[in-house]
Amino acid sequence: MVQLNPDFINSIQQDIPAHLSIDDFIEYCGKPLRPSIRVNTLSISSADFKALMEPRGWEFEPIPWCKDGFWLTGHNPEELGNCVEHIQGLFYIQEASSMLPPTALFDTESQYDRVLDTASAPGSKTTQIAALMENRGLLVANEYSSSRVKVLHANIARMGASNTAITHFDGRVFGEYQFETFDAVLLDAPCSGEGTVRKDPDALKYWRQEDIDDIADTQRELMLSAFQALKPGGMLVYSTCTLNTRENQQVCHFLKETYPDAVEFISLANLFADADKATTVEGFLHVWPQIFDSEGFFVAAICKTQAVDRALPRPKPQKNFPFTHASRKQTEAMKSHLNNLGLTLPETQSLMIRDAEYWLFPEGFDELIGSMRFQRIGLKLADEAKHGFKLRHxxxxxLPCQQARVIELDEQQAVEYLMGRDVAFDGDKPAKGEVIVGRHxxxxGLAKSLPGKLKNSLPRDLVRDKVSTA
Structure with a gap:
């Protein structure tokens, strides 16, 4: 049962718009959220995904602000995260409201070559942005929490996002280290989480005004840094999953007061049908749970209309970058190995070498070398082996893959594979050697073709104890 702190109710009554009822707000806070997902268009189109799952009884209701987002019925929500298609990266379990910020960021026709996601984990918005970028350009995904960086990378890898570079910093450093570097910035700021009570009934149990004030101080500092990291003419989207104006509107107005000639608020009233029902006078989206039967959320779109002065001196360049560009011979050898498996090496991304490791760097990353330390850049393709390469999961x-080269597993075989077991297989396959196995x-992942079976090559840390067929 949801627990709403009386102090929170007294406070939020001052912020709720006149046309909305506090009684409706309290009622919706006690309702369970509708399960929602976003189809991963890096792997499959929404139309093809629906065609796969509708025969199983899945029913899809479109989410108005995300063309690849859907509310679901007709399935077991407890099994959603264990089903083959989720593990395979065909969809992300994502609350509907959290799909708003990337949609707002990409609302214009602008093509972004370089995007910063300032607070990325667990990766729902990062992978949504990667899909909107179609794996082109460079997406820097930052996460301050050490424990959450691993989760972020796991989700990026599962969803097949190859244009990312992960950093592990306090988001307040980007204005200094990446001054006016990015075409677009998403700041989904740490917040008090007032909008998440439908998912977490205890979210507001210990609500205190003093905590709100402290969080808002941090948000203002993060906002300044994000704005300084943005190029002139670029777009900044600021979002939270909280409801009070102190963490939302007031943070945006603080930025406007700091840079009055460089900040323009962009109205989101036409972002989707009925967006005006949640639009403030400034053009921000202030989504209360009862408006769209969702989590509470806040989204503001801000254009940087002109350059600003650098607040801190340019930092010294980072030294001893451990990667070098692959030679033509090394590149051709890697292309040949990938082609033999039906995989394609993207022409716009850079093949890099570190010791005996082969990495694929995002397009345009070279310009950021030396600017700051990166936790992980792009994706690791392979290690040199005695007789060629050992490809990575x-x-x-x-990588783009020829469907005809994927050895198709049936549903039960796919379950066995994801549970780390060898798969009995007598169908058409190469006589021996490394192969790609798949579903749909x-x-x-990878397997080794042996007589009568496929020997499992799934990394041990990805082996599941439980896999369902949804």
Whole structure:
């Protein structure tokens, strides 16, 4: 049962718009959220995904602000995260409201070559942005929490996002280290989480005004840094999953007061049908749970109309970058190995070498070398082996793959594979050697072809104890 702190109710009554009822707000806070997903268009189109799942009884209701987002019925929500298609990266379990910020960021016809996601984990918005970028350009995904960086990378790898570079910093450093570098910035700021009570009944149990004030101080500092990291003419989207104006509108107005000639608020009233029902006078989206039967959320779109002065001196360049560009011979050898498996090496991304490791860097990353330390850049393709290369799982999940070259597993075989077991297989396959296995013509991972079976090559940390067929 939801627990709403009386102090929170007294406070939020001052912020709720006049046309909305506090009684309706309290009622909706006690309702369970509708399950929602976003189809991963890096792997499959929404139309093809629906065609796969509708025969199983899945029913899809479109989410108005995300063309690849859907509310679901007709399935077991408890099994959603364990089903083959989720593990395979065909969809992301994502609350509907959290799909708003990337949609707002990409509302214009502008093509972004370089995007910063300032607070990325667990990766729902990062992978949504990667899909909107179609794996082109460069997406820097930052996460301050050490424990959440691993989760972020796992989701990026599962969803086949290859244009990312992960950093592990306090988001307040980007204005200094990446001054006016990015075409677009998403700041989904740490917040008090007032809008998440439908998912977490205890979210507001210990609500205190003093905590709100402290969080808002941090948000203002993050906002300044994000704006400084943005190029003139670029777009900044600021979002939270909280409801009070102190963490939302007031943070945006603070930025406007700091840079009055460089900040323009962009109205989101026409972002989707009925967006005006949640639009403030400034053009921000202030989504209360009862408006769209969703989590509470806040989204503001801000254009940087002109350059600003650098607040801090340019930092010294980072030294000893451990990667070098692959030679033509090394590149051709890697292309040949990938082609033999039905995989394609993207022409716009850079093949890099570190010791005996082969990495694929995002397009345009060279310009950021030395600017700051990166936790992980792009994806690891392979290690040099005695007789060629040992391909990595994340490469199979991210690189373009010829469907005809994927050895198709049936539903039960796919379950067995994801549970780390060898798969009995007598169908058409190469006589021996490394192969790609998949489901629905989309890769699940690597295996070794042996007489009568496929020997499992799934990394041990990806082996599941439980896999369902949804």
């Amino acid at each position: 994340e490469a199979v999940m991210a 013509g989309i890769p699940l």
